[in-house]
Amino acid sequence: ENDLAINLIGDITKNRKNFNFSKETTKIIRIVLLGDAAVGKTSMIRRFFTNTFSNNMMMTISISDESKFLKIGDSFVTLKLWDTAGQERFKSLPKNLYQNADGILLLFDVTKQSTFEGITEWMENIKEKLGGVDKKSKRYPVVYLLGNKTDSEERTVSKEAAETKVKELEMEYYDISAKLNINIFEVIMRMTFEIFKKKVGDNETVSLSMNKKEKKSKC
Numbered sequence: 001e002n003d004l005a006i007n008l009i010g011d012i013t014k015n016r017k018n019f020n021f022s023k024e025t026t027k028i029i030r031i032v033l034l035g036d037a038a039v040g041k042t043s044m045i046r047r048f049f050t051n052t053f054s055n056n057m058m059m060t061i062s063i064s065d066e067s068k069f070l071k072i073g074d075s076f077v078t079l080k081l082w083d084t085a086g087q088e089r090f091k092s093l094p095k096n097l098y099q100n101a102d103g104i105l106l107l108f109d110v111t112k113q114s115t116f117e118g119i120t121e122w123m124e125n126i127k128e129k130l131g132g133v134d135k136k137s138k139r140y141p142v143v144y145l146l147g148n149k150t151d152s153e154e155r156t157v158s159k160e161a162a163e164t165k166v167k168e169l170e171m172e173y174y175d176i177s178a179k180l181n182i183n184i185f186e187v188i189m190r191m192t193f194e195i196f197k198k199k200v201g202d203n204e205t206v207s208l209s210m211n212k213k214e215k216k217s218k219c
């Protein structure tokens, strides 16, 4: 069902002036990237927004955000991705960054065990920053765990290990590579749609999938 939905998302960033992206019509979806330094957060963002990759370590100046303009069914959505840096080791990112997040992409580096072991601590940090927000509440962000650099021959954290970990944490896991452009777009679109469903409610979801079916049965 989610895969069908992903096809319904149109990227209209380039010609957004032709559409009515006013405050009244636009839903904003905010996704924050978290994870230890050098796991590839900035690289993932670059790949998503400019479809480029650099082997060099990139400077990330504290927190920055970039937007894409999407059309999901009849709705306009501004998708904002927040890159974070500098504070990774101390996890001293501001509380409101977490509290305003609809989604969190938590990255580790599959070639560096310590970044995978750091995930438990990141999850505790997220919980702490969200204060009393219940995990089952609509206000709790959707969290995916992502293992980056899966292109590398020096992989030491297996997909199986990551999948075992997410069972315990009750979230989804995906193998990604910013370098080879594996799963970058798919993961972000999947999360965007999951958040969209949560924010807009079930009615629109139903009509979205029905439109799709109607189209199909015609051909």
Ligand code: GDP
Pocket: 036, 037, 038, 039, 040, 041, 042, 043, 044, 054, 055, 056, 057, 058, 059, 060, 085, 148, 149, 150, 151, 152, 176, 177, 178, 179, 180
């Ligand atoms: P950040 O600190 O989390 O923002 O990490 P960066 O995006 O700056 O990346 C850190 C280093 O990892 C850079 O040298 C990148 O070129 C490299 N890197 C990022 N993504 C990948 C990937 O998918 N595969 C490989 N092999 N290297 C990557």
Ligand code: MG
Pocket: 041, 042, 043, 058, 059, 060, 084, 085
């Ligand atoms: Mg960075």
